Amino acid sequence: MNTLRALIDTGVPLVAVSFDDRGGERAAEEARAARVDVAEIRVDRFGDTGADHVLRQVAAFRGLPALATIRSRAEGGFWQGSEQERLDLFRALTPHVDAVDVELSSRAVLAEVLATAREHDVLSVVSFHDFDRTPPLDDLRATVRDAREAGADLVKISTMARSRDDLKRLATVLLEGDDLIVIGMGEVGTASRIFFPALGSKITYTFLGAAPTSGQLDFEETVRLMRRFHPDFGRREG
Numbered sequence: 001m002n003t004l005r006a007l008i009d010t011g012v013p014l015v016a017v018s019f020d021d022r023g024g025e026r027a028a029e030e031a032r033a034a035r036v037d038v039a040e041i042r043v044d045r046f047g048d049t050g051a052d053h054v055l056r057q058v059a060a061f062r063g064l065p066a067l068a069t070i071r072s073r074a075e076g077g078f079w080q081g082s083e084q085e086r087l088d089l090f091r092a093l094t095p096h097v098d099a100v101d102v103e104l105s106s107r108a109v110l111a112e113v114l115a116t117a118r119e120h121d122v123l124s125v126v127s128f129h130d131f132d133r134t135p136p137l138d139d140l141r142a143t144v145r146d147a148r149e150a151g152a153d154l155v156k157i158s159t160m161a162r163s164r165d166d167l168k169r170l171a172t173v174l175l176e177g178d179d180l181i182v183i184g185m186g187e188v189g190t191a192s193r194i195f196f197p198a199l200g201s202k203i204t205y206t207f208l209g210a211a212p213t214s215g216q217l218d219f220e221e222t223v224r225l226m227r228r229f230h231p232d233f234g235r236r237e238g
């Protein structure tokens with residue numbers, strides 16, 4: 001059984017930490033010592049995206065559930081190669097991770113990435129990001145529907161929250177569905193990183209050391225607040 005799927009099925013929200021390839025074995029060791037729930041491997045942030053190098057980095061995180069992300073530039077990532085190269089990398093990586101994250105907008109590769117994930121019992125996260133704004137509710141609903149129709153195990157919505165109304169729209173989509181990860185980015189969105197898990201959002205993203213993306217709290221503070229506000233999370237930690 002896929003480790004990450006089993007963890008998600010417990011219903012307790014998980015804390016993910018994102019990594020590039022700068023820390024190598026040392027970062028992986030730190031992640032294991034800190035007992036992070038999920039290591040998000042941001043392959044698009046790697047200095048070297050050759051398959052051998054990428055697989056070595058993934059192997060360093062053995063023992064931790066790994067989520068591989070190769071974020072497109074269209075959705076705020078740093079991937080420089082072609083879509084065919086991205087697909088080839090997803091195919092090489094998928095057998096070695098617990099989950100993959102691919103954008104709904106990556107239509108040229110989406111179906112193949114999801115088929116490869118299914119073939120290897122790997123969880124699929126189909127994501128949508130908007131770094132400028134939070135779209136209207138009906139657009140968010142359509143995104144969730146389209147991602148489900150594409151075959152997502154989990155649908156992730158991460159948008160810039162600039163007002164209470166933005167947060168309310170994000171909370172509304174979250175309450176309407178299951179198997180969602182919903183994040184409000186930016187200063188106004190920070191509260192969502194702790195409180196949306198209470199409404200069912202499956203994973204919250206954080207960082208160890210490296211600079212955060214918009215509005216993230218660091219790992220230690222996230223864990224402290226998760227223990228404070230999510231009794232199950234605290235109990236699971238022993």
Ligand SMILES: O=C1C[C@@](O)(C(=O)O)C[C@@H](O)[C@@H]1O
Nearest residue numbers: 018069158183185205213214
């Ligand atoms: O999409 C997400 C969410 C995120 O952008 C955040 O704001 O927490 C961090 C990314 O690493 C991850 O892939």
